[in-house]
Amino acid sequence: MEQKIHEVSDYEIEKIIKVDLLGSIRLCRSVLPVMMQTSSTKNQSSNITGPGGMGGVIINISSTPAISGNAxxxxxxxxxxxxxxxxxxxVKE
Structure with missing residues (x-):
């Protein structure tokens, strides 16, 4: 449901932030230590490496409104x- 900024309840804002942002943060925090450990003991036969030779790749999905905003x-x-x-x-870390 489209609502103006002043019409959206705190509950709705928190619900969307928890799913769309905190979910990504929690997932990344969970897998990054394993990926970093894997990168230091990486099986050389694996071709799945990220930047800097890290053990794997994280793909976070966003959308056009993230850049342009959305009424x-x-x-x-x-x-x-x-x-x-x-x-x-x-990436910078």
């Missing part, structure tokens, strides 16, 4: 923008 859907736009920033931060 009536600001919680989704904010959460997906957060996914873009999360991914950039992981």
């Amino acid at each position: 009536g859907g600001f919680p989704h736009s904010i959460a997906k923008s957060g996914n873009i920033t999360l991914t950039k931060c992981i």
Whole structure:
């Protein structure tokens, strides 16, 4: 349901942020230690490596409203923008 910013309840905002942003953060935090350990003991026959030879690849999905915004859907736009920033931060680490 499209709602103006002043019409969206805290509950709706939190629900979308929890799923669309915190879900990605929690998943990345869970798998990154394993990926980093795998990269240091990586099986040389595997061709699945990320930047810097890390053991695997994380693909975070975002959407156009993350960049351009979306009338009536600001919680989704904010959460997906957060996914873009999360991914950039992981790459820099």
